[in-house]
Amino acid sequence: QSALTQPPSASGSPGQSVAISCTGTSSDVGTYNYVSWYQHHPDKAPKLIIYEVTKRPSGVPDRFSGSKSGNTASLTVSGLQAEDEADYYCCSYGGNSNWVFGGGTKLTVL
């Protein structure tokens, strides 16, 4: 399984929206609606913010949303806040009990 492709960095000003892409293949993102997104602050445990492409766990603000088209999933963060500055990772189920993460995107709030 090759890692999913994410841009290494993204940025936006407070209040703006930013989208982070996650490109896989027809063997993972393109086939399964099991794409999840994680927010990871340094020295903390990763936090699930989106599962099954579009669903938000309880307690995650609705500023975070997910979508998918073909082999590419996307995470959109609206109304950027300073505390959103973190690393973001996508992950997809790849069949046959395999999972694959993206390389991660460092989100900077300007």
Added chain:
Amino acid sequence: EVQLVESGGGLVQPGGSLRLSCSASGFTIPNFWIHWVRQAPGKGLVWVSYINGDGSNRNYADSVKGRFIVSRDDAKNTVYLQMNSLRVEDTGIYYCGRDQHYSMDVWGQGTTVTVSS
């Protein structure tokens, strides 16, 4: 409180072994699949392994297949990752995560493994 706590990390020489533990509280492990994910220094998250609810199915990333073994002790509410033939490139923080809907909804704080001579 639902929680996972990893332990067992440390410094080991190349070719050596370590056993990591992932202890659960606030929920019973037999009801859930559990994943291991690692992060090398300065790098991203990488899926390592998973074990299903009754231990009948488990899988590994190609990079650790044949060297790592995941197991569970339901009486201790703990999942283990036995790491053998360790390589320098196995260095990193190892997290365990609880599976829900093919995603990881609860994570531990991680345990650090350093493989170095």
